[in-house]
Amino acid sequence: MNGRERFLAACNRQPVDRPPVWVMRQAGRYLPEYMEVRAKHDFLEVCRSPELVTEVTMQPLRRFNLDAAIIFSDILVVPEAMGQQVTYPKGGPRLTPTIRQASDLERLKECEPEKDLAYVGDALRLMRQTMGEDRALLGFAGAPYTLATYMVEGGGSRHQEQTKRLALGDPELMDELLERLADGVARFLKLQIEAGADAVQIFDTWAGDLSPTDFERLALKPARRVTAQLADLGVPIIYFMNGIAAHLEAAADSGATALGIDWRLDLAEARRRTGGKLALQGNLDPLVLSGPTAIIRERVRAIHDSLDGAPGHIFNLGHGVLPTTPIEGVAAFVDAVVELAK
């Protein structure tokens, strides 16, 4: 069973020799070879060059026994394709002009991935050529709600104040923004699937900070609008949010094949609460990779054992690997999962 078969089998809750493993943000700042590339090329330059994307996406595959690669890119390529200006100064991304009223939304264009985001398709094709056929290749996009928070706030934010205000004060405008985002994201994910992605992940990073009422309307409904447009393609869709515990049952209705579970929630409890009706991905605390190897192995084993052999587990961290993570910690994590086969 190669990595690609293992990954796809787990997504479809079929038997595997061991759980497949990959790491969110596995191509990134904890790798010196990535920092070397970034010393010569800025972030956007890397994202837009299929060659550089392929290089940094390959980097973790050279070091670790991973079953899947995720194409190196950024969720903010969608707002950019809709006409916002996106820059990456120190301190986090900046999006201008912010979306606060109807006229701001009117100025945005539709996201036309085949025109504006063709470079992501090119990168996926080159990456597949380079990596071969024996590991899975994932595409991804930001979820409508999470993208909307960046577009409304003008960047990252702690409380999504302006977004929630807009959603309460001008619900029609927010709904229109979310619908346009959902349709753009769906087209973008289709493009990635057509370019060879074996599966796609939808990152709804901020959705976990919504109340149940707002989650249903602002996150889940638009996410369903995305998954509905991909359902015919037969490709696994992983829906990830940070802080899923309060919204687990609702998220299980997102139309996704698998749910990403962050480290706060016990994975066996997540399985019990979702009744095994979809695959689960996760969920080691990324900080554990900064601890002793023995503890990394112990925690991997504990997560695995807690599932008691139930099918449909994709091993991963509960959130992206942190830039301060020692490479040995990532290696110990991947090795510990690989050894579960024995």
Next chain:
Amino acid sequence: MNGRERFLAACNRQPVDRPPVWVMRQAGRYLPEYMEVRAKHDFLEVCRSPELVTEVTMQPLRRFNLDAAIIFSDILVVPEAMGQQVTYPKGGPRLTPTIRQASDLERLKECEPEKDLAYVGDALRLMRQTMGEDRALLGFAGAPYTLATYMVEGGGSRHQEQTKRLALGDPELMDELLERLADGVARFLKLQIEAGADAVQIFDTWAGDLSPTDFERLALKPARRVTAQLADLGVPIIYFMNGIAAHLEAAADSGATALGIDWRLDLAEARRRTGGKLALQGNLDPLVLSGPTAIIRERVRAIHDSLDGAPGHIFNLGHGVLPTTPIEGVAAFVDAVVELAK
């Protein structure tokens, strides 16, 4: 039924005419009269002066029909009483020297509230004199784990990286720090109860970001060590953490009388999962107070109705009121709860 009776009855899951209401951080930066005090006195000066504490603690009581006041103070008075230097530059508190190894811990002294934190007791006594007997007065402290994160990181932090590293790499040291904190916090809360606090809240703000395994060891065990030392006093204890959904059943075993529920988790679900065995406090999204009045009223009513008359609900936000909150939003929230009596 006055506010104090209503508040205590709800804590003890007895019948009330309507849920009692107070607001986390109700004395704070959204109030111009608070900003006026702060223009003349820095934060620590306010905390240390019983007169100034009483003035700012009284401010929201003058404006809103609240059932309880919480004494104005800061969770970091405990690390300071243990010998760390605590300052409040722009960008958040700074604690030095940080606790990273055994010798750092050895340099700390025991927290002796009767000596080092007597001013908090004085403030509670003056506040009671000033506010009268008809509303509840709450004391509070940071929980051991949350205090430990500040002491180890040297301030606030997004991922509690150093704290989690220390907990994995030197568990004995972390356990000793947590035990010393628990005993200091317990003594401090006792002092506040003896000074007239009707109830105390333990803020474990960061505990929600732990995995279940780490939550049990790092947050719950020390929190139980606190509550065990207060059990004989017969005063309600509210245990609050931000992001409780993943840890609800565990937190219900903290020995607290009531659990603070943040806005992410459906309150009726929280009640179902805790079996009505303790009171629940919360849980409107603080950002809703920035929305239209009609929505504030609608959401208050929805939370109330979802509980279907079950006893043991203290109305509050799901987290502290934000500095950008309009005063009218806070007024609309409190009024909406008060009107539930009709």
